[in-house]
Amino acid sequence: MRCKGVKTVYDCVNGIQLFIKFDSLTGVITSRLTTDTATMSTALQSNVINFLRHLVKLVTVVFFMVRLSWRLSVVIFACLPITVIVSTIYGKFYMHISYQVQTSLADANNVAAEVFSTMRTVRSFANEDGEIERYAKQLGTSYKMYKKQAFAYASYNAFNILIDLVMRVATLVYGRYNMEEDELTGGIFLAFVLYQLQLGKSLNRLTEGYRCLHSNSYIERKPKMKQNESLQREHLAGTIEFDNVSFSYPSRPNEHVLNGISFKVESGEIVALVGPNGCGKTSCVNLLECFYKPSGGRVLLDGSPVHLYEHHFLHKQVSLVEQEPILYARSIGENIRYGLTDNECSTDKIREISKLTNCDSFISRLHDGYETLTGEKGLQLSGGQKQRVAIARSLVRNPKVLILDEATSALDAESEQAIQELIYNKNVFRTVVIIAHKLGTVEKADRILVIDKCRVVEEGTHKDLMIRADGVNAGLVNCQFNKKTDENEIDITIF
Template sequence: MALEDDRHSEETTILKQNIKIVGAVFGADASYEHLFNYVIIMASLSLSSSIFAGLRGGFFTYSQARIDRRIRGDLFRSFVRQEIGFFDANKTGEICSRINADCQTMSNTLALYMNVFCRNMTMLIGSLIFMFLLSWRLTVVTFTAFLQIAEESQNSVAKANDVAEEVLSAIRTVKSFACERFESLRFLSYLNITLSIGARKATAHVGFLLTTEFLQMGILTMVLFYGGHLVIQGKIDSGLLVSFMLYQFQLGENLRELGEVWNGLMQAVGASRKVFELIDRQPEVQNDGHIALDDRIARMEGRIEFRNVHFRYPTRPNVPVLKGLSFTVEPGQIVALVGPSGGGKSSCIALLEHFYEPESGEVLLDGIPVRDYDHKFLHTKVSLVGQEPVLYARSVRENIAYGSTATYEAVQRASRHANAHGFITETHEGYETDVGEKGGQMSGGQKQRIAIARALVREPVVLLLDEATSALDSESEHLVQEAIQRNLKGRTVLLIAHRLSTVENADKIVVISGGRVVQEGVHKTLIAEEGLYKQLVQRQMLGAELSEDFTAPKQAHSERTPRARSAKRVPRSTSPSQQSTVQSFLGSSMASSYL
């Protein structure tokens, strides 16, 4: 668009000089001297106009790239600074739309339209000056003004992108439930909103063009009539009238372009309002702690304490999750958190990682609130292995060393500890093998072992295990479990697990229900008490028995595995309602004997 404007400017300038050349040849004072003068002026103007147009275009194109880099960079830095609660409340697709669509709109619009605006304002002012010098009367007749809209479209585009991101990232689930048509219609509904807004803008734009064209032609007619009247009266000559009409035509073009600039700038304002709001947003959970090694502590021991912690998620402010929860983990201890789903176990992990701030109470590490630690130092000394490992579309080595300065030897050492070195070296490119988007080139067990290696390469003091094996098949689970057990010694370990064999070997078991600690002790003590822990163990055993009843043929009941025969049995007099409760508790993992 800017280049078209530059060409139009050149053509208008050349046209004016052509008229002067015609006047020099056919006018009353025609002479070669005048002809050559006007030709030289025209050539000089054309050359200078082309040079300045090219320089201006190059400058604004480069400015556009710089603006785009600056806005995207600032916005992305703001996003990665935000607390986890921000991402709970804002969907990934909408966030990506802000980085892509909105930033693109802003940078394109600002650079392009500022270019057009500067050019047209300069020409408009110049045209008005020349028009006033030629005839102030005609200038007064010509002078008029206009206005326009747009922000809603950016929000509708963001919502449509959100749907697309959500669906494509979970395409297996969409297909397994045959929801392709439903999701397509949902995406289309947001695009229809964008279309209706576009129709409104188009209607307004048509009205704007009709109005400006009508006004321009009306003004041209008035100028012709009034200018002709002045020519007849001898107050101006015909050449001056033609020159004035050219300037008046240029003025109309400039005003129309400024109208387009205004429309484009309003679109940029619509996009920029939310972008700048997000750039300026301060995280609710501040990561401005400064304590690290060589500061108030010489060496981290790994003592964890939850002291009367109350907590609720920012997206669910009316639902208390933790209600005065307190427990301690001594350095080097292995402590298991068990309890019904939704009791607050994973919330304890999230608070210790300082993903959220407690409503009241303190989460302490070596007697210091976790918020006071330097952000990078804290997450170097506290490593998490979750249920669903996240890998990036990079090499295996880069995924293991992610966020650290680990050497190649350290990466290999961590991989051996995580039972991952064998399968990594069997791949075609070894540690340089690309794992694919979200680790798609690796199996679930391989991804989990890479995640364990990533946690171990930092040599953490505290290791957090949040159901690290619950989503794996039995073979992968065995390898991952072996890798975990091998690396527990010498570290403080806080784990969430449902498998009895994992829990009963812990130094301490903390039973959490309804956001409170209801029992605390070792397996032998807790199983002897009448409490929730004993109920959970009995339910697990009943789940194993029910699983056998559902899967084994009736004639093979006497051939159960030694493990099943040796398990402590729950009386067969369990009522149907109790069995229903057990099945509800165990869900799809009933056959896996989970707590």
Template sequence: MAAPFGRLCRAGRCTFHCGEAQGTLPYCCRSEDEHFVLQVHILQTNLTENDQGYQTSYLGLLFTHLYFFSLKATGSQIGMIVNSFTNIGVAMIIAFYFSWKLSLVILCFLPFLALSGAVQAKMLTGFASQDKKALEATGQISSEALSNIRTVAGIGKEKMFISNFEKHLDMPYRAAIKKAHVYGLCFGFAQSIVFIANAVSYRYGGFLVDTEGLHYSFVVISAIVTSGTALGRASSYTPNYAKAKTSAARFFQLVDRLPKISVYSEKGEKWDDFKGSIEFLNCKFTYPSRPDIQVLKGLSVDVKPGQTLAFVGSSGCGKSTSVQLLERFYDPEKGSVLIDGHDTKKINVQFLRSKIGIVSQEPVLFDCSIADNIKYGNNTKEAAMEKVIEAAQKAQLHDFVMSLPDKYETNVGAQGSQLSRGQKQRIAIARAIIRDPKILLLDEATSALDTESEKTVQAALDKAREGRTCIVIAHRLSTIQNADIIAVMSQGLVIERGTHDELMAMEGAYYKLVTTGAPIS
């Protein structure tokens, strides 16, 4: 009877495992697809963020969290855990069928195995939480050091950054030593329980054979030992479970986060007759990363369609912040920004930004051809080569591009590393021109250029401003003397406004800035 039953059990288990494999393979394939989708979702969510520190350090760690969550604790791992618990259930049924007494004796040891796994999971989860905080700090340190490597080398602070990095890694190192002891003790305890259970079960099984004529003691013992082995195998996934638990918490914290300003939302106002008038009404604003410092304290200024408004003032007075409010990277805490009479809080974000072109102090180029970098500015995502050349000509770029061997197909390198700053700036201007914006933002676009490059870029900017509402953040006052309105800012407020001649006649802060270069207080 035992032999046919054993063959039946083996056949049943073989069938079960074949079916399990058939079901697991598609699941694993789906797991890879889901992992990709989750990564894309993370990227989409973080592209709505405006905090660079958050993006550089925290985003990288989130992909690590996603790895542990989606690969280390799902997919094939789930299949193995289900397999282990299925083995436990089947083994228990077989054991109790043949001898409930022997089964109960051996089962007394299983709680110890479960206790070992629970202690291991509890302690390793705590360690994983500590590691996460330390690794976030080290990620920020390394990101800052590597992204500013020339500055670090120039001031000779390499050893300081390395020392700071090592100091933050000291905690995970000590935690790793503790983890090794905890894991070793729990693993050793779990393995010893198996051997102790074997010894007791064989002794008691022999007793039952002698007193009750039990003929299936080895079947019972094998079944229980199989269940114990399966339980031990399931508990071996505890370290991954601990990491996945922490990672899942951080991951879902990101996924469930709703940005205040959604780039992907279809809601919001749109209109055809976009003119480009701009008005700041008593705007007050504080950056989320610096809640104790109010940058704008009641900014009020307006500019009509086609006019040029220039902001001047000392660093930190709120010039660049006003531009970020206009682009709706942030919303003012109090007051409002109006475009053609529409509050920017109610305007569709994609529509608003499609009407704005920006040229910043440090031009950002992508690792692709000159033509592709210019095309990125086009709202329709595709642009004919004629449009690219036309934009390049207006940006004083075409002659330079035609002198290159590959012309418009020339790769600019990572972050435009193959080009000079002036050349990169003109590509950025062409990228802004090709989208034909109604509003053009120039954030100190010529402040970092040499004299010769500045003349070329300034000529391109003057051409680009024609027929557009333009806001200029000025570093060199000579570039904004022809502006229709010059707004002098100090501590988040406009203290003077007017044309160059009007402000010079007032002999106020602007007059002192022009004649003596004295900072605006």
């Protein structure tokens, strides 16, 4: 059974249309890729060959049975329509039950995967018993589905045994009648009975193979964002333009995140996007990275829509550093080189970039240096260390467009100063888009674009925007300043 689609799919097998809903949960997909593929592999290895072998055997046996006695053959074949109808109904029902079993197992695996990846949170809230109960509940659902599947299998086996018994009795009764009428000899009748036994075995094997093949499924998920274009430029300037762009996330199609937003970032310009939470700053980044397509308008890079660029070319030229970067369970050096070959990124280049991003200061103190493993999702490093490694990972590619989405939020003052010197270094010609709430990160930008209520409402330098006392940017800066003042007062009171 093949499951197509991303969120929901329709699968037609033997005339039945099955509605299947997929969750985009990591544990569910992991279960599909491990348990289900292993089951499918076993089924193909053990059942397909036997299925074909017994199918050929069945055809051969039927041929000889008809040659021996067409009358007895008609008696036996009279039961076949009933067998075919019952087998078809059973196959559809068993396919549905098997899908429910696999889904329940995937849900249980998702609970386990979620808990293992968030063990600190579970322990900090002392919710071990709650998660055990949740996992047991999911396993209980799987147990019920397994019992239902076993009952269906037992019922079908009982039906096959009954049909086989009916055919044997009918063969013996009608065979005796033909022998009394001298229409059949004892030798031919004995040979027919032996062939009938082989026919029963082949039918049982075929139905068993049919059941096993219907108990398996695989996922064929096609990405909605297909980037199969081949546009590449020998010299990319890095000019970004949003031309009347509107956008809604697929999970919330009626809620506009961006609504007719337009702005342009010139080549080599450093622009900051600021605004309240949820105003659409990160959504602009997602569109520029071609993670989504706009519902209206165009996102242009050097005058061409971003989705027309070749995938690898685009993401080597446009590099993103997020607030919570993901590192892989590999060495620090491999994480910095991620996506590049050894020829494209040498060890010396890694060390050079690491020094510029203030990574080398802590890496050199580690026992294994750049060969130190970061752990799953970089758990062996602090938040600030992960951000520095992530910035180094982007800069080592020498992108024409660098996007920093709250990329310095966890850095100490010294590291942030080093990163700002890199960002605002005019000797390195690149377009930089910064999303940040810290005043010190954005005030040196060439321009600040203030986004509010899905649109660009203010634009200019930090000095220009602060002149507007009632402006959105001035309000955000004043709130941040007042917060710092309150914190300082609290600190003085305590100490």
